[in-house]
Amino acid sequence: MITKKQKEIYDFIVSYAKDTGHAPSLEEIAEHFSFLAYPSSAYYHVKKLQDEGYIKRESNIPRSIGIYADKEIKTPFLKNAGLDSIRIPILGAVNAGPATIFAEENIEGYLKVSRSLLNRKDGIFALRVEGDSMNKARIGKNDIEQGDFVLVDSQYRNPKNDDIVLSVIDDCANIKKFEKDSKTGEVKLVSESTNPKHKPIFISSKDDFMINGKVINVIKK
Amino acid sequence: MITKKQKEIYDFIVSYAKDTGHAPSLEEIAEHFSFLAYPSSAYYHVKKLQDEGYIKRESNIPRSIGIYADKEIKTPFLKNAGLDSIRIPILGAVNAGPATIFAEENIEGYLKVSRSLLNRKDGIFALRVEGDSMNKARIGKNDIEQGDFVLVDSQYRNPKNDDIVLSVIDDCANIKKFEKDSKTGEVKLVSESTNPKHKPIFISSKDDFMINGKVINVIKK
């Protein structure tokens, strides 16, 4: 059986590999976790993960940890659910204005979120939603209403059709549904709203346009 | 500008990463090419590839070569299994003779295979097995008998010990177990047969010798 620590280490390996394109060394794994002071400790856990079939690895080969893409690790049973929540910074309200909302000084506070909602900790933040432009959109079984918080994965920069994305267009932050025409390549950002005043936004290459992440969850107010 | 040698090296890196889930070391790259006797030579080419923007790499970090897919670094994760079944061309029977069996005109038909058997679609084909030279070998829980089909991953060109490989030696196709002596570097191809007439084949550098893929599955007749 796999333990909570090993699951954390697994997640770190996955996220490290995603970021860099290669696996971490045992030394780096140890460095990343305060409960591991030596590579030998990382070795212990990595060997466990390997024995359980969650990763593959080759002896004496640096950075040879590989992840099986079709194998998901279930979060082990948590004895103390309270300790398993994490703090996520709340940034300025979504449609409030300039792109500078991403600066650190605009952090409004922190939201406490159960870690099981998320795949990874880094790069996720919360935004308070203002307006009704997305009140028909659904993330899981929730809609997005004024005053709710949306969790945004800022590492997700290559949206697929129908993803709800956070974008900044001409210095204005928006939460819209992403739609790209596979033939013309034209990108459209659609409001999923009961309010007809929200028209789709067509992106032209001259617009100052950026996808800042994907909405992965909604936390009702 | 990139040269032909560099393109070859690039392709090797890609195929190695696909097979193993991690990048090769400079030493391994050098070993793989007869025109490179030292890691420093591989270093030279890899640096070129990096300067030209074809790969990314980190200084002093072993096996940190990464390949760009679009603009994102493609992590060499192991691929997962899909859902539906796919068509795989059936080539001429294995020991029927010359290497030209790989030409398209020798496709005998198609075999319908559940994709879950395979890691990837492209580069996989089926071969009908003739003879008893491998009837003791096992792929998963199956042996390889006359009349069976073996699935060959032709992108897998860097076999490990005990892999069952498809090779072409002096224009003759063979399915044998791959064994390389880690000290001498000598390569031996062994028949796993109850029939003692099948002797191991020792590969010398003067032989016209090529690994064409790895047997990844057996489909019983």
Next chain:
DNA sequence: ATTATACTTGAAACACTTTTCAAGTGCAAG
């Protein structure tokens, strides 16, 4: 013939990584 380009050679120095092992800690169940 000279120059430039595109490499290869060879060794050594240096850096990074893995592996091992014996001894310990802290916690929870019996």
Next chain:
DNA sequence: CTTGCACTTGAAAAGTGTTTCAAGTATAAT
């Protein structure tokens, strides 16, 4: 209280891998 489990510690040895450099080769273009 004892045992077992799930780890952590600490250091050192044994790999594995990268980088540098100076010198040399081979080919093609000027």
